[in-house]
Amino acid sequence: MKKIFTILLTALLFLGLSTNVFAATDEDQAKGLQLIEKANIKIDKKIEQAVKDADRLQENYLSQVAMPNAEIDQLTTKYNEELDKIIRSVYEETLQISKETIIEAEEYGIKAECSWVLVEFADRSVWIDPIKVVGEN
DSSP: OHHHHHHHHHHHHHHHHHHHHHHHHOHHHHHHHHHHHHHHHHHHHHHHHHHHHHHHHHHHHHHTOSSOHHHHHHHHHHHHHHHHHHHHHHHHHHHHHHHHHHHHHHHTTEEEEEOOEEEEETTEEEEEOOEEEEEEO
């Protein structure tokens, strides 16, 4: 029993420490991971601002809905166009950030991909693309 415990403890320590030592010595991978983290923070900020803009737009729209039908139709069209613009802008910007960061992270030995998350923009749901590390090159 004591021998089994010693073998398990030795194996556990070897695997646990050797992985950390290897990871700690690879500066390029650390740079790649930092790069991805910065990009994800930038993407999160853009999403957060776009969600606020969309919510403000929806709030303004809903406060003006008590108008005659012709005005409501015009207001609805304007609301949809502006919301589309907000969504398209954040989608395209975050997709570009992700693409550039994934390519740059590969130079540091990090394999990453877009990891789609569903984001609520006012009354719509849209898939946006932060970055997820999937391995090493």
